Every structure is written in structure tokens, then in C-alpha cells.
Amino acid sequence: MAIQVIEKEEMNVVGISWNGTFSQMEKIPSLFTKLRGRLEEVPYQKQEEVLIAPFHIRETEITYYVTTPVDVIDEIPDGMVGFTIPRKNYVFGVHKGRIEDVENTYHRMYKWMEEYGYDQDHHALSLEIYKEEHKSQNLSGDLYFEIYLPVKVYEK
Template identity: 35%
Template sequence: MPNHIRTENVLKEFGEIKLVGFRVLCEGDAYQKEIPKAAKELEERVNEIRYLVDTRQIGAFKVETQAAEEDGYWIGVPVSRFNDIPDGMVALTIPSHKYASFMHNGPKYDIGNSYQILHQWIAEHGLTRATNNWSLEFYQMEEISSEELRVELCDAVI
């Protein structure tokens, strides 16, 4: 069994999450290069962010966007409130929602397979992906820029 597969998928519910960090907006394949760059800059500048809850980086994106301002990928850290957002950074509020979760532990290039496993699990359990809601990816900061990563994939479900 490949090392990125875990057999226990779970349902989770998260309350509202406030993130401060960077929005990455580019063409399809460029995300693979631009997200790690933004993550590295966030790691270097995390000390500028006020009201930190945790330094763990969280990625957020919508599969289907309703508006241009929702397009892209956000990489940020959770904060308790927004105040004095550092220059060049943005704030994003993720509303409370329910998620199906799967742990990817392996090469970056193989994350698509982990998402396929997660999507299959969602369907097999009679759930529906909420593609117009935020999907989340929870990273360990020291692992996000390496070729191997450990990231919890959280796909919004109804």
C-alpha cells in the first residue's frame, strides 16, 4: 500500500476560521510552483501577523467559485481576529461547515490521487461534495515546501 494512503476517513465539523496570509491567483499548472513560494513567504513573515491562534498553515480554495474574488488559493495562518493586516497580505473568513477528511502523506505530485480516494469515500458514504464551499488543506509549516508533504485534505460536504 502506498505511504500516502490512510484507511480511516473521517467527518469533521469546523467552526468559523479566520485566516491571514496570501492569495495565489494564477493559471492551472502554475499553482504547483506558486503555492510553495507563498507558503515560504508566509513562514518568513508569520511574526508580522497579530492575534495568531496557531502557526500551522491552512490552504483554502473553492472548486466552483461564484465570484472572481473567490477564485484562487489562499495560504494563511489562523487568527482570533483581524487587525493590522500586514502589507501585501489578505484576510479570509471561512464559515462553519462539515468536511470529509483524508490524510495525504507522500509526494506533492500524488496529491490528486489522495483527492480521488477522498471523493470516492464521500460518494460511498452517501455524501455530496459542496464544491461551492471552501475546501481546506492543513499543513505542517516545515513540510509544505518539501517534495514530500503531510497534509490533511478537507473537502466540504452536505
């Protein structure tokens, strides 16, 4: 896995949210199914065939969103949320493999950040991006998705 720092432009997204404890994270995959079933309700969708999953981790819980990119946040369907993800620098990596190995991918990225002097910006959202081209692969359990960890200014 090649890890690097990249800048992502501001993004508008609309989707669904979930908040729970780490022991409840098995509920997250169903959020993707739920949003896919409601995508036609979301106006102003971009032509990109991706689902963007921003999330915040706190000491005892996680807030996880499954969203689609939109041109403008104007009409938000009932039960959904819409927000702007600001332009930001991220440490970027890709997870390929089993769901049981996702934690290892994150640990490798955290270790890389430490080695190269990057501090995670815990006030910003981390992102997972799931591209449509990998949908059937992901549904089979052989996951493929991009990970973006927000970073503070480079200090080394």
C-alpha cells in the same frame, strides 16, 4: 488513509492569496515560503503552529490562500487578506507521500464521498492544513498534510 466526516469550528485567518490556472500550480509551494517570511507582520496570531491553505477550484482556475489562524481580523498587513472560514462539515483525510500522488489522495476522497452519499459543497472553501511538526518532512518532498473537503447535508 482513514476518511471520515468531521465538523470544524469557525476560523479567522490572515495570509496571502494567489489565483491562476491549473498549469500554473507549481507556483503554490513558494506561497508557503513567502508567508513564513512575513508571519511576524500578522497580529493576533493563535498559538497553533499551523498554516491553513483554503482554496476554491473552478472549471479553469484555482484561488489558493496560505494563511495563519488569528484570534481577530483587525489589522491586515499590506498585500495580505483576512477572512472568516465558517463552521462547516468536512470529509477529512490525510495525504502522506510524494507531491505527484496528491491528486490520487483527492480522488480516493471523492470516491469515498460518492460511495457514502456525500456531495461536495462547491460554494465553500476546501482546506489543506500543514502542521509545523511536519515542516521539515514537507520541505523534503515527503508531504504530510490534512485535507478537508466541505460537504452538503448528508443525504443517504
